[in-house]
Amino acid sequence: MTSTDIQVDGTVAKRVGELTEVFERGLQEKLGVGASLGIRLESAGEGYTRYYLDPNPATINAMFTVHGGVIATLMDTAMGSAVFTKLGDNTAYTTLELKVNFIRSVAIDGKRLICEATAVHVGRRTATAEGRITDIDGKLIAHGSTTILVLGPQG
Structure with missing residues:
Protein backbone atom coordinates (compact mmCIF):
# COMPACT_ATOMS: atom_id res chain seq x y z
CA MET A 1 0.00 0.00 0.00
CA THR A 2 1.30 3.45 -0.83
CA SER A 3 0.50 6.82 0.66
CA THR A 4 -1.45 7.69 -2.50
CA ASP A 5 -3.88 4.86 -1.69
CA ILE A 6 -4.96 6.60 1.52
CA GLN A 7 -7.48 9.40 1.70
CA VAL A 8 -5.94 12.14 3.78
CA ASP A 9 -8.23 12.96 6.70
CA GLY A 10 -6.91 13.02 10.27
CA THR A 11 -9.01 10.23 11.78
CA VAL A 12 -9.23 8.18 8.59
CA ALA A 13 -5.48 8.42 8.01
CA LYS A 14 -4.89 7.34 11.60
CA ARG A 15 -7.23 4.31 11.24
CA VAL A 16 -5.63 3.32 7.92
CA GLY A 17 -2.20 3.66 9.51
CA GLU A 18 -3.29 1.39 12.35
CA LEU A 19 -4.64 -1.20 9.87
CA THR A 20 -1.38 -1.11 7.93
CA GLU A 21 0.67 -1.41 11.11
CA VAL A 22 -1.33 -4.40 12.37
CA PHE A 23 -0.97 -6.26 9.07
CA GLU A 24 2.75 -5.49 8.76
CA ARG A 25 3.37 -6.60 12.35
CA GLY A 26 1.40 -9.79 11.72
CA LEU A 27 3.49 -10.55 8.65
CA GLN A 28 6.75 -9.90 10.51
CA GLU A 29 5.70 -12.00 13.49
CA LYS A 30 3.91 -14.62 11.36
CA LEU A 31 0.55 -13.91 13.03
CA GLY A 32 -2.95 -13.45 11.70
CA VAL A 33 -4.74 -13.95 8.39
CA GLY A 34 -2.07 -12.10 6.45
CA ALA A 35 0.62 -14.55 7.47
CA SER A 36 -1.48 -17.72 7.56
CA LEU A 37 -3.68 -17.24 4.49
CA GLY A 38 -1.98 -14.50 2.49
CA ILE A 39 -4.70 -11.85 2.87
CA ARG A 40 -3.25 -8.41 2.11
CA LEU A 41 -4.52 -4.84 2.50
CA GLU A 42 -4.23 -3.03 -0.83
CA SER A 43 -5.96 0.28 -0.15
CA ALA A 44 -8.27 2.01 2.27
CA GLY A 45 -10.14 5.24 2.74
CA GLU A 46 -13.07 6.54 4.73
CA GLY A 47 -15.56 3.68 4.97
CA TYR A 48 -13.80 1.67 2.25
CA THR A 49 -11.17 -1.03 2.02
CA ARG A 50 -9.76 -3.22 -0.70
CA TYR A 51 -7.99 -6.45 0.21
CA TYR A 52 -6.65 -9.23 -1.97
CA LEU A 53 -5.72 -12.87 -1.71
CA ASP A 54 -3.64 -14.97 -4.08
CA PRO A 55 -5.00 -18.51 -3.58
CA ASN A 56 -2.32 -20.86 -2.29
CA PRO A 57 -2.09 -24.39 -0.83
CA ALA A 58 -3.03 -23.11 2.65
CA THR A 59 -6.41 -21.89 1.30
CA ILE A 60 -7.72 -25.08 -0.31
CA ASN A 61 -10.37 -27.57 0.77
CA ALA A 62 -10.70 -31.30 0.05
CA MET A 63 -11.96 -30.52 -3.48
CA PHE A 64 -8.79 -28.52 -4.20
CA THR A 65 -10.70 -25.26 -4.50
CA VAL A 66 -10.48 -22.25 -2.19
CA HIS A 67 -12.27 -23.07 1.07
CA GLY A 68 -15.49 -21.14 1.69
CA GLY A 69 -14.22 -20.21 5.14
CA VAL A 70 -11.21 -18.52 3.57
CA ILE A 71 -13.48 -16.54 1.24
CA ALA A 72 -15.65 -15.57 4.24
CA THR A 73 -12.52 -14.57 6.19
CA LEU A 74 -11.36 -12.32 3.36
CA MET A 75 -14.77 -10.65 3.27
CA ASP A 76 -15.06 -10.38 7.08
CA THR A 77 -11.61 -8.77 7.23
CA ALA A 78 -12.43 -6.23 4.54
CA MET A 79 -15.88 -5.32 5.86
CA GLY A 80 -14.68 -4.98 9.46
CA SER A 81 -11.79 -2.82 8.33
CA ALA A 82 -14.12 -0.59 6.28
CA VAL A 83 -16.11 0.08 9.46
CA PHE A 84 -12.90 0.54 11.49
CA THR A 85 -11.83 3.43 9.23
CA LYS A 86 -14.88 5.37 10.47
CA LEU A 87 -14.49 4.66 14.21
CA GLY A 88 -13.06 7.08 16.75
CA ASP A 89 -9.89 6.72 18.77
CA ASN A 90 -9.68 3.73 21.13
CA THR A 91 -12.82 2.19 19.68
CA ALA A 92 -12.80 -1.51 18.93
CA TYR A 93 -15.33 -3.70 17.14
CA THR A 94 -16.35 -7.31 16.68
CA THR A 95 -18.47 -9.11 14.12
CA LEU A 96 -22.00 -9.90 15.33
CA GLU A 97 -23.27 -11.41 12.09
CA LEU A 98 -21.71 -12.39 8.78
CA LYS A 99 -23.71 -13.30 5.67
CA VAL A 100 -21.86 -14.60 2.61
CA ASN A 101 -23.44 -15.58 -0.70
CA PHE A 102 -21.07 -17.86 -2.64
CA LYS A 111 -5.98 -15.81 -10.19
CA ARG A 112 -6.04 -13.14 -7.51
CA LEU A 113 -9.21 -12.57 -5.48
CA ILE A 114 -10.10 -8.96 -4.73
CA CYS A 115 -12.51 -7.92 -1.98
CA GLU A 116 -13.91 -4.43 -1.87
CA ALA A 117 -15.93 -3.46 1.18
CA THR A 118 -17.94 -0.41 2.12
CA ALA A 119 -19.33 0.70 5.46
CA VAL A 120 -23.07 1.29 5.07
CA HIS A 121 -23.93 2.55 8.56
CA VAL A 122 -21.73 3.32 11.55
CA GLY A 123 -23.58 4.17 14.73
CA ARG A 124 -22.66 4.38 18.42
CA ARG A 125 -23.38 0.68 19.13
CA THR A 126 -23.68 -1.10 15.78
CA ALA A 127 -22.41 -0.80 12.24
CA THR A 128 -23.10 -2.54 8.94
CA ALA A 129 -21.01 -3.08 5.85
CA GLU A 130 -21.19 -4.80 2.47
CA GLY A 131 -18.51 -6.60 0.50
CA ARG A 132 -17.92 -8.14 -2.91
CA ILE A 133 -15.20 -10.55 -3.97
CA THR A 134 -14.24 -10.79 -7.62
CA ASP A 135 -11.45 -12.56 -9.44
CA ILE A 136 -8.86 -10.64 -11.44
CA ASP A 137 -11.14 -10.89 -14.52
CA GLY A 138 -13.97 -9.17 -12.64
CA LYS A 139 -16.12 -12.29 -12.22
CA LEU A 140 -18.19 -12.21 -9.04
CA ILE A 141 -17.09 -14.91 -6.59
CA ALA A 142 -19.10 -13.92 -3.50
CA HIS A 143 -20.95 -11.02 -1.93
CA GLY A 144 -22.17 -10.42 1.57
CA SER A 145 -22.86 -8.20 4.52
CA THR A 146 -22.02 -7.87 8.17
CA THR A 147 -23.41 -6.41 11.36
CA ILE A 148 -20.74 -5.21 13.76
CA LEU A 149 -20.85 -4.43 17.47
CA VAL A 150 -19.00 -1.19 18.22
CA LEU A 151 -17.00 -1.54 21.45
CA GLY A 152 -15.76 1.72 22.60
CA PRO A 153 -14.21 3.90 23.34
CA GLN A 154 -11.88 1.66 25.30
CA GLY A 155 -9.94 3.24 28.16
Missing part, protein backbone atom coordinates in the same frame (compact mmCIF):
# COMPACT_ATOMS: atom_id res chain seq x y z
CA ILE A 103 -21.54 -17.49 -6.40
CA ARG A 104 -18.83 -19.72 -7.85
CA SER A 105 -15.96 -21.89 -6.73
CA VAL A 106 -12.37 -20.73 -7.03
CA ALA A 107 -9.68 -22.94 -8.53
CA ILE A 108 -6.06 -22.76 -7.44
CA ASP A 109 -4.97 -21.28 -10.75
CA GLY A 110 -3.07 -18.21 -9.65
Whole structure:
Protein backbone atom coordinates (compact mmCIF):
# COMPACT_ATOMS: atom_id res chain seq x y z
CA MET A 1 0.00 0.00 0.00
CA THR A 2 1.30 3.45 -0.83
CA SER A 3 0.50 6.82 0.66
CA THR A 4 -1.45 7.69 -2.50
CA ASP A 5 -3.88 4.86 -1.69
CA ILE A 6 -4.96 6.60 1.52
CA GLN A 7 -7.48 9.40 1.70
CA VAL A 8 -5.94 12.14 3.78
CA ASP A 9 -8.23 12.96 6.70
CA GLY A 10 -6.91 13.02 10.27
CA THR A 11 -9.01 10.23 11.78
CA VAL A 12 -9.23 8.18 8.59
CA ALA A 13 -5.48 8.42 8.01
CA LYS A 14 -4.89 7.34 11.60
CA ARG A 15 -7.23 4.31 11.24
CA VAL A 16 -5.63 3.32 7.92
CA GLY A 17 -2.20 3.66 9.51
CA GLU A 18 -3.29 1.39 12.35
CA LEU A 19 -4.64 -1.20 9.87
CA THR A 20 -1.38 -1.11 7.93
CA GLU A 21 0.67 -1.41 11.11
CA VAL A 22 -1.33 -4.40 12.37
CA PHE A 23 -0.97 -6.26 9.07
CA GLU A 24 2.75 -5.49 8.76
CA ARG A 25 3.37 -6.60 12.35
CA GLY A 26 1.40 -9.79 11.72
CA LEU A 27 3.49 -10.55 8.65
CA GLN A 28 6.75 -9.90 10.51
CA GLU A 29 5.70 -12.00 13.49
CA LYS A 30 3.91 -14.62 11.36
CA LEU A 31 0.55 -13.91 13.03
CA GLY A 32 -2.95 -13.45 11.70
CA VAL A 33 -4.74 -13.95 8.39
CA GLY A 34 -2.07 -12.10 6.45
CA ALA A 35 0.62 -14.55 7.47
CA SER A 36 -1.48 -17.72 7.56
CA LEU A 37 -3.68 -17.24 4.49
CA GLY A 38 -1.98 -14.50 2.49
CA ILE A 39 -4.70 -11.85 2.87
CA ARG A 40 -3.25 -8.41 2.11
CA LEU A 41 -4.52 -4.84 2.50
CA GLU A 42 -4.23 -3.03 -0.83
CA SER A 43 -5.96 0.28 -0.15
CA ALA A 44 -8.27 2.01 2.27
CA GLY A 45 -10.14 5.24 2.74
CA GLU A 46 -13.07 6.54 4.73
CA GLY A 47 -15.56 3.68 4.97
CA TYR A 48 -13.80 1.67 2.25
CA THR A 49 -11.17 -1.03 2.02
CA ARG A 50 -9.76 -3.22 -0.70
CA TYR A 51 -7.99 -6.45 0.21
CA TYR A 52 -6.65 -9.23 -1.97
CA LEU A 53 -5.72 -12.87 -1.71
CA ASP A 54 -3.64 -14.97 -4.08
CA PRO A 55 -5.00 -18.51 -3.58
CA ASN A 56 -2.32 -20.86 -2.29
CA PRO A 57 -2.09 -24.39 -0.83
CA ALA A 58 -3.03 -23.11 2.65
CA THR A 59 -6.41 -21.89 1.30
CA ILE A 60 -7.72 -25.08 -0.31
CA ASN A 61 -10.37 -27.57 0.77
CA ALA A 62 -10.70 -31.30 0.05
CA MET A 63 -11.96 -30.52 -3.48
CA PHE A 64 -8.79 -28.52 -4.20
CA THR A 65 -10.70 -25.26 -4.50
CA VAL A 66 -10.48 -22.25 -2.19
CA HIS A 67 -12.27 -23.07 1.07
CA GLY A 68 -15.49 -21.14 1.69
CA GLY A 69 -14.22 -20.21 5.14
CA VAL A 70 -11.21 -18.52 3.57
CA ILE A 71 -13.48 -16.54 1.24
CA ALA A 72 -15.65 -15.57 4.24
CA THR A 73 -12.52 -14.57 6.19
CA LEU A 74 -11.36 -12.32 3.36
CA MET A 75 -14.77 -10.65 3.27
CA ASP A 76 -15.06 -10.38 7.08
CA THR A 77 -11.61 -8.77 7.23
CA ALA A 78 -12.43 -6.23 4.54
CA MET A 79 -15.88 -5.32 5.86
CA GLY A 80 -14.68 -4.98 9.46
CA SER A 81 -11.79 -2.82 8.33
CA ALA A 82 -14.12 -0.59 6.28
CA VAL A 83 -16.11 0.08 9.46
CA PHE A 84 -12.90 0.54 11.49
CA THR A 85 -11.83 3.43 9.23
CA LYS A 86 -14.88 5.37 10.47
CA LEU A 87 -14.49 4.66 14.21
CA GLY A 88 -13.06 7.08 16.75
CA ASP A 89 -9.89 6.72 18.77
CA ASN A 90 -9.68 3.73 21.13
CA THR A 91 -12.82 2.19 19.68
CA ALA A 92 -12.80 -1.51 18.93
CA TYR A 93 -15.33 -3.70 17.14
CA THR A 94 -16.35 -7.31 16.68
CA THR A 95 -18.47 -9.11 14.12
CA LEU A 96 -22.00 -9.90 15.33
CA GLU A 97 -23.27 -11.41 12.09
CA LEU A 98 -21.71 -12.39 8.78
CA LYS A 99 -23.71 -13.30 5.67
CA VAL A 100 -21.86 -14.60 2.61
CA ASN A 101 -23.44 -15.58 -0.70
CA PHE A 102 -21.07 -17.86 -2.64
CA ILE A 103 -21.54 -17.49 -6.40
CA ARG A 104 -18.83 -19.72 -7.85
CA SER A 105 -15.96 -21.89 -6.73
CA VAL A 106 -12.37 -20.73 -7.03
CA ALA A 107 -9.68 -22.94 -8.53
CA ILE A 108 -6.06 -22.76 -7.44
CA ASP A 109 -4.97 -21.28 -10.75
CA GLY A 110 -3.07 -18.21 -9.65
CA LYS A 111 -5.98 -15.81 -10.19
CA ARG A 112 -6.04 -13.14 -7.51
CA LEU A 113 -9.21 -12.57 -5.48
CA ILE A 114 -10.10 -8.96 -4.73
CA CYS A 115 -12.51 -7.92 -1.98
CA GLU A 116 -13.91 -4.43 -1.87
CA ALA A 117 -15.93 -3.46 1.18
CA THR A 118 -17.94 -0.41 2.12
CA ALA A 119 -19.33 0.70 5.46
CA VAL A 120 -23.07 1.29 5.07
CA HIS A 121 -23.93 2.55 8.56
CA VAL A 122 -21.73 3.32 11.55
CA GLY A 123 -23.58 4.17 14.73
CA ARG A 124 -22.66 4.38 18.42
CA ARG A 125 -23.38 0.68 19.13
CA THR A 126 -23.68 -1.10 15.78
CA ALA A 127 -22.41 -0.80 12.24
CA THR A 128 -23.10 -2.54 8.94
CA ALA A 129 -21.01 -3.08 5.85
CA GLU A 130 -21.19 -4.80 2.47
CA GLY A 131 -18.51 -6.60 0.50
CA ARG A 132 -17.92 -8.14 -2.91
CA ILE A 133 -15.20 -10.55 -3.97
CA THR A 134 -14.24 -10.79 -7.62
CA ASP A 135 -11.45 -12.56 -9.44
CA ILE A 136 -8.86 -10.64 -11.44
CA ASP A 137 -11.14 -10.89 -14.52
CA GLY A 138 -13.97 -9.17 -12.64
CA LYS A 139 -16.12 -12.29 -12.22
CA LEU A 140 -18.19 -12.21 -9.04
CA ILE A 141 -17.09 -14.91 -6.59
CA ALA A 142 -19.10 -13.92 -3.50
CA HIS A 143 -20.95 -11.02 -1.93
CA GLY A 144 -22.17 -10.42 1.57
CA SER A 145 -22.86 -8.20 4.52
CA THR A 146 -22.02 -7.87 8.17
CA THR A 147 -23.41 -6.41 11.36
CA ILE A 148 -20.74 -5.21 13.76
CA LEU A 149 -20.85 -4.43 17.47
CA VAL A 150 -19.00 -1.19 18.22
CA LEU A 151 -17.00 -1.54 21.45
CA GLY A 152 -15.76 1.72 22.60
CA PRO A 153 -14.21 3.90 23.34
CA GLN A 154 -11.88 1.66 25.30
CA GLY A 155 -9.94 3.24 28.16
